[in-house]
Amino acid sequence: xxxxxxxxxxxxxxxxxxxxxxxxxxxxxxxxxxxxxxxxxxxxxxxxxxxxxxxxxxxxxxxxxxxxxxxxxxxxxxxxxxxxxxxxxxxxxxxxxxxxxxxxxxxxxxxxxxxxxxxxxxxxxxxxxxxxxxxxxxxxxxxxxxxxxxxxxxxxxxxxxxxxxx
Amino acid sequence: xxxxxxxxxxxxxxxxxxxxxxxxxxxxxxxxxxxxxxxxxxxxxxxxxxxxxxxxxxxxxxxxxxxxxxxxxxxxxxxxxxxxxxxxxxxxxxxxxxxxxxxxxxxxxxxxxxxxxxxxxxxxxxxxxxxxxxxxxxxxxxxxxxxxxxxxxxxxxxxxxxxxxxxxxxxxxxxxxxxxxxxxxxxxxxxxxxxxxxxxxxxxxxxxxxxxxxxxxxxxxxxxxxxxxxxxxxxxx
Numbered sequence: 001x002x003x004x005x006x007x008x009x010x011x012x013x014x015x016x017x018x019x020x021x022x023x024x025x026x027x028x029x030x031x032x033x034x035x036x037x038x039x040x041x042x043x044x045x046x047x048x049x050x051x052x053x054x055x056x057x058x059x060x061x062x063x064x065x066x067x068x069x070x071x072x073x074x075x076x077x078x079x080x081x082x083x084x085x086x087x088x089x090x091x092x093x094x095x096x097x098x099x100x101x102x103x104x105x106x107x108x109x110x111x112x113x114x115x116x117x118x119x120x121x122x123x124x125x126x127x128x129x130x131x132x133x134x135x136x137x138x139x140x141x142x143x144x145x146x147x148x149x150x151x152x153x154x155x156x157x158x159x160x161x162x163x164x165x166x
Numbered sequence: 167x168x169x170x171x172x173x174x175x176x177x178x179x180x181x182x183x184x185x186x187x188x189x190x191x192x193x194x195x196x197x198x199x200x201x202x203x204x205x206x207x208x209x210x211x212x213x214x215x216x217x218x219x220x221x222x223x224x225x226x227x228x229x230x231x232x233x234x235x236x237x238x239x240x241x242x243x244x245x246x247x248x249x250x251x252x253x254x255x256x257x258x259x260x261x262x263x264x265x266x267x268x269x270x271x272x273x274x275x276x277x278x279x280x281x282x283x284x285x286x287x288x289x290x291x292x293x294x295x296x297x298x299x300x301x302x303x304x305x306x307x308x309x310x311x312x313x314x315x316x317x318x319x320x321x322x323x324x325x326x327x328x329x330x331x332x333x334x335x336x337x338x339x340x341x342x343x344x345x346x347x348x349x350x351x352x353x354x355x356x357x358x359x360x361x362x363x364x365x366x367x368x369x370x371x372x373x374x375x376x377x378x379x380x381x382x383x384x385x386x387x388x389x390x391x392x393x394x395x396x397x398x399x400x401x402x403x
Contacts, residue, residue, distance in 0.1 A: 062307070166298060
């Protein structure tokens, strides 16, 4: 798993560990206890992870603005999403939700219904894997369906487990 | 220096003051809602701010004397002269007895333009799979929307910079020139400029009252534009 960690993640994760090592300069929670520091850093790590997914999915959708999508770009970015998606469930230790006072949009329902959350994350792993396979097979119809399913997996999880955006 | 009358006269009409103070309240609220994941409120307040800015631009065409761009936006050459004069602490070009000076008038236009720019970027910002989107987001592709979102985040700091300059100018007038600009923006009443006033300048007795039909007409046009943007009729299904 570590060997397959995308390059783009190494810098943020490295920086995040550095922040922990140096003592976190970022705003801590109102309780201000020292235990909040590693929690704040895992929030940063998971946000970077999700941003990696968002950027990769934008790169994939960008391929459908022109005449012909580049299947290599789609496959590469679907693989990035797949690698990041496998990390998601490990990024949500107890006490790092919105009720902790930290700057996060992670709703407490993540910890109230952990099976559903794991399933939603698993759907993203499956959808990104299917899209990568479809792109590798250069199957346009399957890729288009795969992009739709991937977007559905993002949205379905956000609708339930993330702060309302509207 | 011309004689300064102690008599207070009407300088700013009420729509100018209401829009000004609404900007002062809503812009910090826009920042707060964005920072605190209150995107529903960010969008609603953004549309309200858009309506107010459009209204202010229309009022700049149809409002009272000191509200009008035609009166307070001077030729660029005049602006350059005024800036050079201010920097060398010499008397600048003749100014109106009340209302924006040459530099202040351009500052007003730039600030209004910056607010409008920032809102316009926000209308297209966001990603439908990742949280909130502006009402016109689907008019642009995912790559352009991504770039406009970045600009929306970056241009906020340009707007903050301009607001900081605005506040510094008010502080400068207060502490150095001993002129209170805040009071007249609240009450609408103030004294004429103690500057070199244009020969035969009008408005020594203050501005005319704001015409209610004109206020309503500007508000109606502005509301129609914002309703069209917010309703989604501009966006293909």
